[in-house]
Amino acid sequence: MKRVIYLTAMLGAGLISTSSSAQQVSDSVMPKASLQDCIQYALTHQPAVKQSLLDQEIAEHTIKSKLADWYPQLNLAAGLNHYLKLQTSYFNGAAITTGVANTSSAAFTLTQNIFNRDVLLASRTAKVVRQQAAQNTTSNQIDVVSNVSKAYYDMLLTKAQVAVLDEDIVRLERSLKDAYNQYQSGIVDKTDYKRATISLNNAKAQKKTGEESLKAKNALLKQYMGFPADSALDVRYDTIQMAQNVQLDTNTTVTYQNRIEYQLLQTQRSLLEAELRYNKWSYLPTVSASGSYTFAYFNKDFGKLYNNNYPNSLVGLTVSLPIFQGFKRTHNIKIAELNIKRTDWDVEALKQQINTQYTQAMATYKSNLNEYFVMQENVELAKEVFNLIDLQYREGIKTYLEVITAQTDLRSAELNYYNAMYTVLSSKIDLEVALGTLTPSIQ
Template sequence: MQLTLIKRETSFLMLLLLLAIPAISFAQATGNDSTLQSATLNDVVTYALQHRPSVRQSQLDQEITEKVIKGKLADWYPQINFNYQYQRTIDRPVTAFGDNVITVGLFNTSLAQVEATQTIFNRDVLLASKTASKVRIQAEQSVVSTKIEVVVSVTKAFYGLLATAQQIKVNEESIVRLKQSLKDAYSRYQTGVADKTDYKRATILLHNSEASLKTTQERLVYEQQYLKALIGYPADKTFTLQYDTAQMESEINIDTLQQLNYAQHIDYKIMFTQRELQKANVRYSQWAFLPSASAFGAYNLNYLNDNLGELYNTSYPNSFVGAKLTLPIFQGGKRVAKIKEQKLTLRRVDVGLENLQNTLDATYTKALTDYKSNLKTYVVQKENVVLAQEVYDVINLQYRNGVRTYLDVTVAETDLRTARINYFNALNLVLTSKMDVLRALGQINY
């Protein structure tokens, strides 16, 4: 009997999935194809990582960060500019030489200049070069964190959709049995073997099961759309889930004796990188006492003429090079206050790391407790399915032989349907709680 039940569970799942989501044929996915050819859990997760808007946004943020870094580091290179200027003097200035007042300058002047500056040292470019690698790590960690959340949410939604689809199958099989029971009860009533209460009970139970089936089917429609939204799938497209109970059961167990390693968790990695960047901010504030130095040079072409048409006939070139050193002496205590501010911010990040460790401990403990509890429930419910099937088969046979009342059959039928639904719900919960444990351990990496 148990072997028959196991075979039935593994075989009917593929049938119920065909009923759960309408199947359509797709061309093989290539390039920018936005549809799924198959829909195993791995396929759905892979699709989500490629099409989920939040993942693409985080990847774009990473690319933006890279461009910002390149822009900051570009300040180390020579900065070359071309300047052009034309000026028309309306009233020329005058100057006095002794008793003589002389008008100076010309009506038309123009300047063409090529200038270059080279940073030798300043704290801005030094900060950019020191923190570039850590900023890249931070951007990468943000992408990883987004992907982890997507994987967890999509996996949970996938299992939830399967559980709902399985409930539909259970209700459909229950309705088949109830219709046969109603037919038998009505026949017994017509032959005078039983009164009309038996077939009326059968009718009530059948109506309740049909109502339950309708409710579950409507919930399935929502869960289908919810999964599509999670993975970034077109709302007007459909796909067929592919899975089996045996594979789900094989993925249940995890090592519950593992110890939490903070450094392995993505949230801890992100905050630790923030701490490293904040330490760089402290050093940056301390560098405010250092001088800045740069070199500069320019080549100028000057044009002077009262006649605009002849302005550019003759040029008067000049050029120069030089160096500049700026040494900050006094800023009213601003630099000292800034250093203290950044050090306090660093202490705040340290406190945040301590709080995060406590949070991770609590999260892992809860996730592990839920997993153990759900695993026990799953084992019990799996045994209950076998027992409920045996009880129903015996009572139904006894009823047909006139030994049992139909009330016993209805109770056995309800117990069987409830046991099978509870079993699939328990399977969904244990797999979902397993994802929470792996997330808490920091063992989901993409």
């Protein structure tokens, strides 16, 4: 029985250790990460998102700090005094000394706000301030999703281009070998295999450029994700999935309320309306209740100071009402009203901006989508042309120059296809941002 318990404990410890190790690996290494993996990591680790979440916590504690003024305020004040020379008072035509040499007191005071416009403003706007902090976080998260998605697709594009060049290099190496063999056999002159060598060198140079560009784009994706610069990050390469993601319903119309910028302006307007009410409350009195209890000690002999206590206590109600402040309150109310009107114009300007952004994004997306379909068709045509010309060349019907031209056309068609795929995916993200449908929950 003891042996079973021991083995169970060791197995549990091993599982915990394995789980901890796996967690550490997942935080520092992401082999073959999908777009969802990258976005999820960024929403957890990106510094801008972390700062926004901290801002939400700060806002929450600020609200609670303001609302604390609704609670009773209890204070203690204590003091000990020794008069080197007693005070002198003038009474009935004579100067007399009053008081004792040693005094001490301890006073407890309790204050309760009944009506205070500062505290009332804090309680009325607490929900809106929380909402504003959450919306700022959402805004930053949307930016992160957009940036990570574009950087992810850009990196996939470069990987796909390198893969195309790899395939092209294989074809060119085979063509170079065939051309050289034909030259050695005396069938053709050395021009063919020289051209093949030039094309092969160009393809290798392009591949090297793509590989170096891939490093830079990998670094940019890490930056947008908040991923450690010295850790390994690779993305999953799935052109079929990418091709399936290019489509978007172009009949969707823009809805202002979906845009986080519009929501933030509406929240700001609510806060300005609260500020207007706050300024109107300045005509109302501030009311508070208070009470105190004081322990008082007096004695000319310091050693006997605390032998006798002469306490006093009181309760009171304080009402404070400014009568005239040089029309300051009137001007503050007018400023608050004008700020609301100004925000209304901000909303109108934003609507126009959203309409323009949506129109441009939709036009760009449709144009890029059409180009993508054209490039997709071109790839199929280029493959057919190359295969046919390559076969005819081997049968001695076509010249090698035509083979080189067909290979170049095929490579260009494939590179243009992947570039069109990235462009349409990128423009799709811009359109989703314009529509307000790109949210942190879309992963």
